[in-house]
Structures are given as C-alpha cells and as structure tokens.
Amino acid sequence: MHFLKSAAAVALLTGAYVVSAETTGEKGNAPVTENNSDRIVYEAIVQSDDVQSVRLNFTGTEDGVGVLVHACFTGISETQPGPYPYHIHDFVVGEGGNCTATGGHLDPYVRRDDPPCDPEAPETCEIGDLSGKHGKASEEASTGTWCTSYVDKYLSFDSEDVAFIGNDRSIVVHNANKTRIACGNIVLATSDYTGGGTAAPSPYSNATSTGEPPIATGGATKVGASGLVLGVILSISAMLL
Numbered sequence: 001m002h003f004l005k006s007a008a009a010v011a012l013l014t015g016a017y018v019v020s021a022e023t024t025g026e027k028g029n030a031p032v033t034e035n036n037s038d039r040i041v042y043e044a045i046v047q048s049d050d051v052q053s054v055r056l057n058f059t060g061t062e063d064g065v066g067v068l069v070h071a072c073f074t075g076i077s078e079t080q081p082g083p084y085p086y087h088i089h090d091f092v093v094g095e096g097g098n099c100t101a102t103g104g105h106l107d108p109y110v111r112r113d114d115p116p117c118d119p120e121a122p123e124t125c126e127i128g129d130l131s132g133k134h135g136k137a138s139e140e141a142s143t144g145t146w147c148t149s150y151v152d153k154y155l156s157f158d159s160e161d162v163a164f165i166g167n168d169r170s171i172v173v174h175n176a177n178k179t180r181i182a183c184g185n186i187v188l189a190t191s192d193y194t195g196g197g198t199a200a201p202s203p204y205s206n207a208t209s210t211g212e213p214p215i216a217t218g219g220a221t222k223v224g225a226s227g228l229v230l231g232v233i234l235s236i237s238a239m240l241l
C-alpha cells in the first residue's frame with residue numbers, strides 16, 4: 001500500500017513535470033556567457049505617446065558572467081493594460097517610431113515563445129525574452145514607477161556571439177494583450193574609455209596597449225584602476241608641458 005502510494009506520487013510528479021517541461025530551442029539551449037566587461041554600458045530609451053519614461057541599461061558583471069540589466073518603467077498610459085511583457089527584438093526601430101519594424105524576438109537558438117518561457121529553466125528560453133525569464137513589468141508602472149534589476153546569464157557583449165545585444169537590436173514593450181506599445185534601440189552608452197589619450201582600444205578588445213592582461217577576466221577592476229592612474233599621470237604631464 002505504501003509502495004503503491006509512492007508509485008502514484010511519482011507518477012503524478014512525473015506527469016506534472018511533463019506538463020511543465022521546458023522546450024529547448026531547435027539549436028539547443030543558450031550557453032552562459034563570459035567575459036562581459038563591467039566597463040561597458042548599453043542603454044535603451046523606449047518611447048511612444050503611451051509611456052512617460054522607460055529606460056533600460058545593460059552592463060557587464062564583475063566576474064564577466066552574464067549581463068546586469070536595470071530597467072525602470074514610468075507612467076505607462078492607463079489605456080494600456082499591464083502587466084507589460086518586454087523583449088529584445090532583432091532590428092532597430094523603424095521610421096517614425098515604428099515598433100513593427102523591429103521584427104521578432106532575439107532568438108538565435110530558435111526556441112520561439114510557444115510554449116511560454118519557463119523562468120526555472122531560462123537557458124531554454126528565447127535569449128530576447130527578458131520578461132519571460134525575469135518577470136513582466138508590473139502594472140505599478142501605470143500609476144508610478146516600477147524598476148527591476150537582474151543578471152541575465154545568456155546575453156553577451158561579444159560581437160562574435162549570437163547572443164550579442166549590441167548589433168542594432170531594440171527593446172519593445174507590449175501591453176497585456178501583446179500589442180507593441182513602445183520601443184527603443186539598444187545603443188552603446190559607454191565603454192569607459194572616455195579618458196582620452198591615444199591608447200583607447202575598441203570596447204571589445206582584450207588588452208590595452210600597455211600589454212596588460214585581458215580586460216574581461218577577473219582583473220577588470222585592476223586594469224581600470226591602473227588606466228585611471230595612467231590618465232591622471234598623462235593629464236599632469238600635459239599640464240606641465
């Protein structure tokens with residue numbers, strides 16, 4: 001009897017598991033990304049007549065794993081019902097703020113959004129399905145401001161990676177019935193090489209001109225600090241000259 005009961009429980013659990021089973025993309029699951037420099041910032045300012053302010057930023061992490069996302073949604077028109085899904089889309093916003101021109105979700109592993117993303121298995125979701133993985137923007141965004149932040153382990157700052165978010169992608173915000181209500185392009189805001197001088201490498205390069213170790217390994221902060229010292233020395237020399 002006891003055995004039968006547990007067998008039934010196992011069958012039930014297995015059944016439940018099958019029902020909620022995540023679907024893997026045609027090209028597999030998304031790998032966890034590495035080497036995303038915390039000195040790089042991408043930004044998206046999402047606009048339309050229906051939103052007061054929706055802004056997202058994307059920065060690398062201290063250990064380089066994944067990308068840290070901050071998002072704040074303010075004053076979404078009360079004519080647009082929430083909660084609000086939002087995603088990274090494939091193309092830039094079209095002329096006149098045309099959100100349709102942004103195409104579909106960033107989905108290099110060909111997962112698509114049906115069945116819906118299981119947030120317990122984010123590696124199986126569309127790369128661009130930010131709200132599927134991390135939750136929709138709350139209806140609070142309609143009467144005030146609602147913010148969130150999280151690390152998404154599958155976004156990449158590497159231009160060679162299919163999960164790269166910097167190659168003319170955009171953010172689209174939808175209302176509860178999936179209508180696209182606002183959109184904005186993801187643009188490079190800073191690569192932390194604003195100090196000038198001649199030694200500024202591209203934001204994606206591994207090493208500084210002084211032959212220091214790769215930027216995006218654990219040494220990121222150290223390289224940044226010595227860069228700052230170098231900058232100060234350069235400014236002082238400039239003043240003396």
Ligand SMILES: *[C@@H]1O[C@H](CO)[C@@H](O)[C@H](O)[C@H]1NC(C)=O
Nearest residue numbers: 033034035158206214216217
């Ligand atoms: C990250 O950088 C390290 C050191 O350069 C390298 O060994 C590793 O393969 C890189 N990882 C990825 C996913 O590119």
Ligand SMILES: *[C@@H]1O[C@H](CO)[C@@H](O)[C@H](O)[C@H]1NC(C)=O
Nearest residue numbers: 041056057059070071072147
């Ligand atoms: C990203 O957005 C958050 C929330 O609005 C803000 O506090 C933070 O300063 C921003 N970070 C960058 C690097 O812009």
Ligand SMILES: *[C@@H]1O[C@H](CO)[C@@H](O)[C@H](O)[C@H]1NC(C)=O
Nearest residue numbers: 079080081175176177178179
């Ligand atoms: C979705 O909601 C918007 C705003 O309330 C409305 O204009 C539109 O007709 C709705 N679309 C569908 C398919 O329900």
Ligand SMILES: *[C@@H]1O[C@H](CO)[C@@H](O)[C@H](O)[C@H]1NC(C)=O
Nearest residue numbers: 094095096098099100101102
């Ligand atoms: C918006 O973009 C879509 C897709 O590119 C296009 O078919 C449509 O005509 C555009 N709408 C307007 C109003 O330009």
Ligand SMILES: *[C@@H]1O[C@H](CO)[C@@H](O)[C@H](O)[C@H]1NC(C)=O
Nearest residue numbers: 159202203204205206207214
């Ligand atoms: C980064 O370093 C790796 C290995 O040292 C090299 O293959 C790659 O081309 C470098 N990337 C850039 C952008 O310099």
